[in-house]
Amino acid sequence: MSRPLVDSADRTISSRVFTDPAVHALEQSHVFSRCWLYVGHRSQFKAPGDFVQVLAGTVPMLLCLDDAGQFHAIANVCTHRGGRICQLEHGNAARFVCPYHNWTFNNRGDLIAVPRQHSPGFDKSRWNLMRAARVATYRDLIFCTFDPDACSLEDYLGEMKWYLDLVLSSSAAGTEVSAGVHRSIIHCNWKIPAEQFGSDNWHFQGVHGSMGRLGHRNEDPLHANSFHSWTANGHMLISVAPRREIPGANTAYLDGLAQQGNLSDAQLRLLRGSLVMTVFPNLSFVYFPGLCSIRVWQPIAADQTELWSWALYNRDAPEAVKEGIRTQVTRMFSPSGMLEQDDLEVWTRLETNLKSMPPSFRLCYEFGAGEAGTARPFPGATTNLQSDTPAFAFYKHWARLVGQDATP
Ligand code: FES
Ligand SMILES: [Fe+2]
Known part of the structure; x- marks a missing residue:
């Protein structure tokens, strides 16, 4: 049996932990998709509609403050063909229009408009942006997690x-x-x-x-x-x-x-x-x-x-x-x-x-x-x-x- 990457028996760690693309892929699906990830600070948000581009693991995200004062972490990746729906590093917007075919999303990630929509029975609600399962704050720090079953942020910290x-x-x-x-x-x-x-x-x-x-x-x-x-x-x-x-x-x-x-x-x-x-x-x-x-x-x-x-x-x-x-x-x-x-x-x-x-x-x-x-x-x-x-x-x-x- 091959040795584990992290071996408690002799307190050694394989160099692959730091070099192997397969390990990198594994930790995206097992670490970054399950932990609470820091995505922003409250002081970056002054008014409803403010947003900043962030990364959650390798996923490009938009962290948005909606009109109700809630933060949403939504993927900056269009569900149509994968377009980057927002190009600005930060700004203020109630909606984002993908530049490829103009699908339009609100700042909670809902698909709200599809131009020239001629497909009978097309259900927009199936094509909302991928979003973090939860967003929470500790003091002024904003975290998100993709794991709906994660413990609370307070317990995590x-x-x-x-x-x-x-x-x-x-x-x-x-x-x-x-x-x-x-x-x-x-x-x-x-x-x-x-x-x-x-x-x-x-x-x-x-x-x-x-x-x-x-x-x-x-x-x-x-x-x-x-x-x-x-x-x-x-x-x-x-x-x-x-x-x-x-x-x-x-x-x-x-x-x-x-x-x-x-x-x-x-x-x-x-x-x-x-x-x-x-x-x-x-x-x-x-x-x-x-x-x-x-x-x-x-x-x-x-x-x-x-x-x-x-x-x-x-x-x-x-x-x-x-x-x-x-x-x-x-x-x-x-x-x-x-x-x-x-x-x-x-x-x-x-x-x-x-x-x-x-x-x-x-x-x-x-x-x-x-x-x-x-x-x-x-x-x-x-x-x-x-x-x-x-x-x-x-x-x-x-x-x-x-x-x-x-x-x-
Ligand atoms: S890729 Fe976004 S609308 Fe087509
Ligand atoms: Fe140092």
Whole structure:
């Protein structure tokens, strides 16, 4: 019997997980069609009729706000011959007219008009656009799922909500994202960055070593507030405490948030350090004081990912704080950002290397195997920062979904 892609017996993962088009196809039908997927932020919608083009897995979608204030995620793919019914990235429309033969759909995905319709008995209601089974929000984040039997979004996020609240609800006013979206193609599998953002603090000293030499690192990996956490459904995060409090442009703003009382003292302490987290499957956040970005790793092909990213800040933050966060996100985490350039180079070489190896090649996720979990006053299971256990939990969840788990 061939070995499973993810093998719990020796904590190894087949390189095919990152390279094989058949695996990519399998995860579209078993992962992206069953999980809750991030598709947008409330602040992108100002009025009824507003829409944005999004991706849900590989499916091009329109996320629309209807007159009743309901969000709908509908495929931007005509049911007649597959035309792209909307060409604009975002806008406002009550209906969409496919440019090929002008079939017309409302912003809930219903087929409402077919020009020159001469086919007796033609039933328009059979040809509505494909749509997500459910759309739901957590704080200001909008998710959809194609699985009508999926658990609620709240249950799906579970204990991860405590950590998401750090970046989503430090102000009662909620959050907003920067206008537009950074989009860039990365020549690697989507799981490589999703894994790194949720579970790989270790790479920082190697890949971003130049930042340390420039004096831009202020981290205490042995601090009690430096840890990995992972929760049910494959979510995971890295929390790194600062070595020392260095007053900065954002310090007074953080002090003000502490006074508002929306977060607990434990949460506020974590906000003084850095947080990098991945909500399964492909939504990540990176936060440092004065920097916060939402990033979605869109699975274009087995060896190609499109990164969509936005700056994220409190809706009622002073304009100087928002501008500072936009500037820092661009400086660090845009295609020309100091940290992102380092990662892109490594991820691309990694993909090329893995594709060159025989299909029997396996990767080591052994660090931390057999470790006794250390009790920490934080949600989820936790461990120290040099452990593969959170990443392996991510892949075990993935493997269960694609039917490739070998958990004894
Ligand atoms: S493909 Fe859309 S109307 Fe024909
Ligand atoms: Fe990195």
